[in-house]
Amino acid sequence: MPLYAQKKRKLHVKLAAWPLDESFRDDWKTLYESMSTSSVFCRLEWLEIGISMYNCVAQILPYRFFDTAGELQAMGLFRLEKEPGKFMANRVLRTIEYNSQRIVPIIAANISTMAEALCALTYSPGFRVDYLDFYKLDPMGTGLQEITAALSTAGISCTAEIFNEQPQFRLETSWDTYLAERTQGHRKKIRRYTSKLKENFPDYTFTRLRDPQDYAVFGTERVLALIMDLFDRSWQAEAL
Numbered sequence: 001m002p003l004y005a006q007k008k009r010k011l012h013v014k015l016a017a018w019p020l021d022e023s024f025r026d027d028w029k030t031l032y033e034s035m036s037t038s039s040v041f042c043r044l045e046w047l048e049i050g051i052s053m054y055n056c057v058a059q060i061l062p063y064r065f066f067d068t069a070g071e072l073q074a075m076g077l078f079r080l081e082k083e084p085g086k087f088m089a090n091r092v093l094r095t096i097e098y099n100s101q102r103i104v105p106i107i108a109a110n111i112s113t114m115a116e117a118l119c120a121l122t123y124s125p126g127f128r129v130d131y132l133d134f135y136k137l138d139p140m141g142t143g144l145q146e147i148t149a150a151l152s153t154a155g156i157s158c159t160a161e162i163f164n165e166q167p168q169f170r171l172e173t174s175w176d177t178y179l180a181e182r183t184q185g186h187r188k189k190i191r192r193y194t195s196k197l198k199e200n201f202p203d204y205t206f207t208r209l210r211d212p213q214d215y216a217v218f219g220t221e222r223v224l225a226l227i228m229d230l231f232d233r234s235w236q237a238e239a240l
């Protein structure tokens with residue numbers, strides 16, 4: 001173990017049980033709400049639904065990270081998988097993302113604590129994996145660079161690669177102005193599809209959330225509840 005890690009490691013790791021108990025859920029919710037940088041795809045409800053739908057063989061590993069005073073500082077939910085190697089299969093600890101956009105590697109109040117937790121995970125006694133694979137991470141502003149720099153300082157080899165570029169559609173003007181600039185056929189399609197929705201679903205409503213203030217008024221938790229409900233209904237329909 002590098003000398004830096006021996007001196008600087010402030011957190012220690014404790015594996016929790018799977019399936020999760022209520023204390024783990026409560027701790028996760030508290031930490032999630034304290035995060036300066038978070039992702040809706042790191043909500044425990046989202047992760048558990050993804051696991052129930054897609055996970056078949058991987059072992060699920062829930063971790064808590066405590067400081068020297070025994071106070072909870074970070075949490076993580078991972079899956080242990082085997083991938084082909086040159087001579088034998090590699091044991092890989094992977095994030096649970098299922099192609100979501102985008103996630104943070106560890107649930108913690110700040111970037112430095114995330115980095116400390118990753119160091120503690122790497123040097124955890126009895127922790128036997130060949131490498132960690134954290135997929136589709138949110139850049140978190142400059143947070144990802146801060147984490148990789150901290151890992152390098154701790155003597156932990158790591159690389160960060162751009163997986164893909166996410167296209168963005170920027171609407172510089174109003175929606176009505178945008179429509180006015182489209183072809184007549186394009187506008188007719190939008191009106192026709194909207195009319196069919198209203199015809200087939202009489203209780204259909206269309207709410208536009210245009211900026212952060214609209215989200216604040218409508219309620220972020222309400223938006224999440226609608227997304228989760230749609231996700232759950234889609235899963236039920238697929239099961240039928």
